[in-house]
Amino acid sequence: MSDLNSHVIKEIRITPVETYFGAPGKGRIVGRNSKSENYGYNQREWLLQITTNSGLTGLSNARPAMNKISLSELYDDLKILIGHNLDEFFDISGGRVSSVSPRWGDLIDRYGFVDVALFDLIGRALDVPAYSLLGNKVRDEVEGYDSSLYFQDLVNPAEGANAAAIEAAEAIEKGWRAVKLKLGRPGRWFEPVAGTRRDIEVVEAVRETVGSDVKILVDANNGYDGRLDLLEDFVRGISDLDVYWMEEMITEEVAGYEKLKEWRDKFTPSTLIVDGEGDKGRNTIYWELIERGLLDAIQPDMLHMGFWRFHELAVDIERSGFPVLIAPHNYNAAYLGLRADIQFGAVTERFVIAEDSTLDFDLYKGDGYSFVDGKYAVPDEPGLAVSVDQDLYDRVYRQHETLIS
Amino acid sequence: MPEIIESVSLTPVPSSYQKELGKNAYADNRGTQWLEWVVRARSSSGAEGITIANRMMRQTSVEKTLEFIEGALLGREVESLLETSDGVVTGAAPGMDRWYRHNGWLSILSFDLLGKTRGVSAIDLLGGKVRDAVPAYDTTLYFQDFLNPVKGAQQVGDEAGKAVEDGWRAVKIKTGRGGRWMMPEAGMQRDIDVVLSVRDAVGPDVKIYVDANFGYDNHLDLLDQFIKEVTPADIFWFEEMITQDLDGYKAMREMLAKHGSNALLTCGEVDRTPISEIFQDLIDDELIDGYQPDIVSHGYLGWMDIERKLKNTNVRTIPHNFGNGSFGSYASICFGAASETYVSLEDERIIPHYLTDLPSFSNGAYSLPTGAGLGVDIDEAGFAPHTKHENKLEVTK
Numbered sequence: 083m084s085d086l087n088s089h090v091i092k093e094i095r096i097t098p099v100e101t102y103f104g105a106p107g108k109g110r111i112v113g114r115n116s117k118s119e120n121y122g123y124n125q126r127e128w129l130l131q132i133t134t135n136s137g138l139t140g141l142s143n144a145r146p147a148m149n150k151i152s153l154s155e156l157y158d159d160l161k162i163l164i165g166h167n168l169d170e171f172f173d174i175s176g177g178r179v180s181s182v183s184p185r186w187g188d189l190i191d192r193y194g195f196v197d198v199a200l201f202d203l204i205g206r207a208l209d210v211p212a213y214s215l216l217g218n219k220v221r222d223e224v225e226g227y228d229s230s231l232y233f234q235d236l237v238n239p240a241e242g243a244n245a246a247a248i249e250a251a252e253a254i255e256k257g258w259r260a261v262k263l264k265l266g267r268p269g270r271w272f273e274p275v276a277g278t279r280r281d282i283e284v285v286e287a288v289r290e291t292v293g294s295d296v297k298i299l300v301d302a303n304n305g306y307d308g309r310l311d312l313l314e315d316f317v318r319g320i321s322d323l324d325v326y327w328m329e330e331m332i333t334e335e336v337a338g339y340e341k342l343k344e345w346r347d348k349f350t351p352s353t354l355i356v357d358g359e360g361d362k363g364r365n366t367i368y369w370e371l372i373e374r375g376l377l378d379a380i381q382p383d384m385l386h387m388g389f390w391r392f393h394e395l396a397v398d399i400e401r402s403g404f405p406v407l408i409a410p411h412n413y414n415a416a417y418l419g420l421r422a423d424i425q426f427g428a429v430t431e432r433f434v435i436a437e438d439s440t441l442d443f444d445l446y447k448g449d450g451y452s453f454v455d456g457k458y459a460v461p462d463e464p465g466l467a468v469s470v471d472q473d474l475y476d477r478v479y480r481q482h483e484t485l486i487s
Numbered sequence: 488m489p490e491i492i493e494s495v496s497l498t499p500v501p502s503s504y505q506k507e508l509g510k511n512a513y514a515d516n517r518g519t520q521w522l523e524w525v526v527r528a529r530s531s532s533g534a535e536g537i538t539i540a541n542r543m544m545r546q547t548s549v550e551k552t553l554e555f556i557e558g559a560l561l562g563r564e565v566e567s568l569l570e571t572s573d574g575v576v577t578g579a580a581p582g583m584d585r586w587y588r589h590n591g592w593l594s595i596l597s598f599d600l601l602g603k604t605r606g607v608s609a610i611d612l613l614g615g616k617v618r619d620a621v622p623a624y625d626t627t628l629y630f631q632d633f634l635n636p637v638k639g640a641q642q643v644g645d646e647a648g649k650a651v652e653d654g655w656r657a658v659k660i661k662t663g664r665g666g667r668w669m670m671p672e673a674g675m676q677r678d679i680d681v682v683l684s685v686r687d688a689v690g691p692d693v694k695i696y697v698d699a700n701f702g703y704d705n706h707l708d709l710l711d712q713f714i715k716e717v718t719p720a721d722i723f724w725f726e727e728m729i730t731q732d733l734d735g736y737k738a739m740r741e742m743l744a745k746h747g748s749n750a751l752l753t754c755g756e757v758d759r760t761p762i763s764e765i766f767q768d769l770i771d772d773e774l775i776d777g778y779q780p781d782i783v784s785h786g787y788l789g790w791m792d793i794e795r796k797l798k799n800t801n802v803r804t805i806p807h808n809f810g811n812g813s814f815g816s817y818a819s820i821c822f823g824a825a826s827e828t829y830v831s832l833e834d835e836r837i838i839p840h841y842l843t844d845l846p847s848f849s850n851g852a853y854s855l856p857t858g859a860g861l862g863v864d865i866d867e868a869g870f871a872p873h874t875k876h877e878n879k880l881e882v883t884k
Contacts, residue, residue, distance in 0.1 A: 098633055098668070111520050122518035123507050124634075149515075152667040236499055237520065240872035270548040271499065273878050277549075478637050484670050 266305015536600025591786025656851025663702015
């Protein structure tokens with residue numbers, strides 16, 4: 083344990099780290115969703131390393147920024163962190179973060195992933211896990227779901243609806259006990275009636291393959307927009323398939339969600355209705371849906387929100403008394419984002435399940451997050467409990483890093 | 488009996504690259520696979536015209552594209568697709584212009600089907616062959632140094648060397664790393680290292696094209712240094728180094744002169760309504776040497792019109808072809824065979840799978856197809872796995 087003001091940010095490194103769906107060095111293609119082209123063969127983490135003069139390093143994934151802006155712009159925005167000590171960013175009392183400093187609120191709002199690295203650093207400096215800066219641990223394990231089952235039938239057309247089932251079986255073999263299926267084929271890539279039929283066939287095929295004990299989540303990325311008639315057909319079609327949640331079946335709006343809830347209640351009453359990747363709290367359509375009882379769980383993005391803003395939202399929901407759950411979106415988050423999600427889930431009562439893009443990296447060591455029977459253990463080591471394999475980094479990745487000092 | 492188009496279909500067919508393709512200056516990894524939205528139109532005698540509707544599918548849905556194809560083709564006489572004179576297409580047939588205007592890809596199907604029903608090559612319909620082979624360049628050298636970080640710039644050099652081993656005599660290198668994914672100066676230095684590594688790998692006789700996808704926008708100082716450093720590597724053309732702009736292109740001309748480079752300046756892939764004003768200005772002021780609207784998006788009619796407009800200039804025909812898959816290669820070969828100023832086919836080197844074989848490839852060039860139409864048909868065995876996703880419409884009899 084040490085005084086936070088003795089740790090001054092000295093260097094920041096941003097480094098692209100590629101990996102593959104499945105395993106480092108080899109992978110599989112993750113296909114379309116209802117609106118976008120193939121997700122691709124691999125993913126990348128924009129590894130953010132913030133290092134202090136005391137030799138501590140906090141980690142995060144800067145991909146949310148790199149999805150939108152250039153490295154040069156990010157460089158300019160982050161260089162203001164240099165020279166500031168760890169005591170300046172948050173008010174901390176009794177080992178808990180209680181507020182963000184007004185000086186840094188805008189930066190944290192814009193780049194929630196920076197707060198993840200800061201929590202990692204502060205946790206290391208105080209010799210406590212990152213989660214403990216938010217509250218008491220409410221669970222020792224966090225369940226994850228395989229979120230990489232896209233329109234695999236268009237990637238492997240000969241298999242048709244069974245393509246997703248084949249890959250779901252592989253996920254179960256590797257340990258997951260929950261899988262999410264991308265649906266919404268009527269939206270763009272299929273003739274709408276045929277797309278609805280295929281969506282139902284995919285859920286049927288996966289359920290038949292994985293058995294009754296595995297959670298099946300579905301996500302249409304708003305692919306039923308403008309086709310509520312087909313959405314009703316779909317909800318009716320999955321009535322006996324025990325779907326755990328339906329996500330983004332249509333773009334959020336009250337009238338459509340009232341119909342969706344009506345059909346859900348009628349055909350598959352135990353299925354949750356979830357939405358809200360773009361949520362930032364009150365004064366949003368999501369909050370209105372929550373107030374009207376039309377949403378069972380919301381899904382702001384873990385790395386966009388960061389620990390603190392997400393925690394504020396969770397507290398706000400708790401105090402509001404609405405029975406809505408929290409299931410952070412985390413698809414682009416790769417290794418470090420998933421670990422942040424697990425830390426957040428460890429202290430958040432209403433947390434449901436962690437989105438896992440199933441990427442593995444040679445570069446990271448995070449043995450405390452053991453994965454057994456579909457659940458990640460919550461490590462009690464300081465900070466984010468992840469370290470970088472320095473030899474590998476020096477040999478392969480350092481030549482690609484951008485240093486801010 | 489007139490030849491009537493009796494059925495049309497739209498089918499997504501995945502195409503695979505020979506390897507994974509990485510980023511360019513602005514877009515994330517391309518990946519290993521892309522879709523071709525294959526359109527088939529079958530006439531009464533069983534002749535079949537082919538094209539791809541990728542351009543339309545980028546903007547809309549299967550439902551809307553099917554509606555469009557149905558309206559444009561189903562029940563129409565094949566001879567009513569195009570106007571011809573002395574066996575050469577002169578334009579759209581009456582009533583067809585509105586279908587081709589923003590969807591030039593449809594005109595390629597019309598050339599194919601008309602050629603097949605008449606028993607003539609699309610090359611002849613385009614005016615006849617002006618060369619016996621169409622040169623091609625490997626366009627798959629993306630930011631491979633990111634994908635395979637161990638080797639850095641050398642990774643691109645190694646892949647270029649492999650392309651030459653495979654028979655290519657021209658390669659295009661994606662540059663502009665400082666535009667988004669690297670810091671500007673570090674990106675320029677990597678770009679230089681990559682180009683020099685490629686030249687070293689391919690030897691002196693292979694053409695090198697460089698394409699920055701506007702990655703040097705707002706960094707003319709770095710572009711000047713880049714051109715200076717890579718000029719000894721004998722660059723054949725510089726493509727989209729900056730966004731189209733008269734002052735910027737004048738500055739580039741001066742850079743080339745200052746550093747003793749004979750490279751061409753090319754651009755135009757982003758021109759959706761060729762030839763739009765800024766590109767016409769660049770052409771009139773002799774600031775570009777090659778013009779690059781997409782071959783499939785604008786189709787044969789669109790490109791015939793472009794070439795008419797370029798006729799009294801020194802600007803060469805270099806159609807963009809990336810994203811057009813196997814079909815795009817066939818379409819480009821036929822067009823290149825009949826174009827006086829055509830330079831080189833942009834070849835994605837898609838692994839063949841659903842079309843009958845490409846013409847033979849030797850010494851970096853494709854021979855010309857000999858069959859009617861585009862000289863290509865659907866390989867039904869290869870296509871069979873994809874029929875599961877076929878969307879087909881037929882004339883009601």
